[in-house]
Amino acid sequence: xxxxxxxxxxxxxxxxxxxxxxxxxxxxxxxxxxxxxxxxxxxxxxxxxxxxxxxxxxxxxxxxxxxxxxxxxxxxxxxxxxxxxxxxxxxxxxxxxxxxxxxxxxxxxxxxxxxxxxxxxxxxxxxxxxxxxxxxxxxxxxxxxxxxxxxxxxxxxxxxxxxxxxxxxxxxxxxxxxxxxxxxxxxxxxxxxxxxxxxxxxxxxxxxxxxxxxxxxxxxxxxxxxxxxxxxxxxxxxxxxxxxxxxxxxxxxxxxxxxxxxxxxxxxxxxxxxxxx
Numbered sequence: 001x002x003x004x005x006x007x008x009x010x011x012x013x014x015x016x017x018x019x020x021x022x023x024x025x026x027x028x029x030x031x032x033x034x035x036x037x038x039x040x041x042x043x044x045x046x047x048x049x050x051x052x053x054x055x056x057x058x059x060x061x062x063x064x065x066x067x068x069x070x071x072x073x074x075x076x077x078x079x080x081x082x083x084x085x086x087x088x089x090x091x092x093x094x095x096x097x098x099x100x101x102x103x104x105x106x107x108x109x110x111x112x113x114x115x116x117x118x119x120x121x122x123x124x125x126x127x128x129x130x131x132x133x134x135x136x137x138x139x140x141x142x143x144x145x146x147x148x149x150x151x152x153x154x155x156x157x158x159x160x161x162x163x164x165x166x167x168x169x170x171x172x173x174x175x176x177x178x179x180x181x182x183x184x185x186x187x188x189x190x191x192x193x194x195x196x197x198x199x200x201x202x203x204x205x206x207x208x209x210x211x212x213x214x215x216x217x218x219x220x221x222x223x224x225x226x227x228x229x230x231x232x233x234x235x236x237x238x239x240x241x242x243x244x245x246x247x248x249x250x251x252x253x254x255x256x257x258x259x260x261x262x263x264x265x266x267x268x269x270x271x272x273x274x275x276x277x
Contacts, residue, residue, distance in 0.1 A: 029095075030055040030194050030224035031076055036090035038071055040083065045071045047248040048090070053241075058216060058225045060239035060256070062232055064271070067245040069228040073196050075099075076226070077113035078106055094194065111138060114187030114223075118199040120179035122171035122186075127163050130171045130182055134190040153185040157215055177208025181215065188223065195219065197227040201234065213238045232272060236260050244268045 031053040038046035046068050053059050061069045074080045075092050078099060092099040094112060111134070123130050131150045132142075140146050150167075154160040159181045163174070171182055180200060187195060197216070201209040216225055216238050229235050235242050236256060243253040244265075252259065252268045263269040 028055040029053060031226070032091075032093040033072075033075070034091040034093075036072070036075060036088065036092060038068075038075060038080065038088050039086065041085040045248050046075075049248075049250045050090075051243065051250060051253065053224065053226060055224050056220055056222075057241060058220050058227065058239045059241045059243065060235035061226070061228050061243045061245060062230070062235050062271075063245035065230070068248040069245050070198050072245070073198055073226060073228050076194065076196060077110050077115055079115065081106070111190045112192055113194045113196060114190070114192035115196040115198070116180070116183050116187055116200050118202050120176060120183050120203070122174070122179050122182055124170065124172060126168045127171050127174070127182065128167040130186050131189050134186060138190060149189060153189040154182075156188060156219070157181040157185045158211065159185060175208070177204050177211060180204060180208070180212060184212075184215065184219075188219070192223060194224045194226065197225065199228055199230065202230070209234075232260070244271060246271070 029052045033049055033051050036046055036049045037044060049072060061072065063069050071080060075088060076094070076099065080086045080088070088100060094109070097104065097109075099109060123133060125133070128150055131153050132140075132146055135146060135149055136142075140149070151160060151164075154163065159178060162178065163169075163182075166173075171179065174182060184195075184200075200216075201212050204212065213234065216227065219225060227235075227239065239256045241253065242256040242259050244251045244259070244263075244267075246267055252263060252265045254264075259268065260272060263272060
């Protein structure tokens, strides 16, 4: 769930619109952002975003192209660091860990925060070696334990029955939908806490998209999933909570069903109704 850390407004409707609600200390948050401003050179892409994302939930970010959705997503595992001239002001926390602490090992961070990209990107290796790649980097030796982990990861993404007889085949021989599920299996093989998904179904046909969506909803029992999508229908189908971004600002967030049926901000309503974007 996404929640702002701002002070509570006396007007409940106004408070919801601003992303404010009473603090519940019993809720576990996987990711928190505090007044995050992000720049590429002199261009400001994110404008003071403060949100909390509840553990073991599916949270979607929607908004028109260029609104900052993917940039916000990549702040969580510092993928934006790879772009020259980028900088962040504010704080991002993974549990209690300050993601932008200079002493933090980014390799360890990206083990804890897996990522699945818009276009499937399997390594030019065997199906088995794709899934085993991360665990091997983190010290797991080949053997029965690794074999069992590969099988478990492939079963988790409903791919084992399709590839069990061809684990030594190239991952590039799989269909697009299978490749994307393999990439998810590769991401979860190292047991991350959070799984980021940046338009994971945009290049897939409706059948493959349906399989990925079913998979996303099933994985929330074990992982916190944050997805960026241009498809409002997809956000409505698979997410419990949704945040709407516009021009680098978080305009509104809340329960997906409420946002899609009774948005609190006119800009959210206009976007959902297709009036722009």
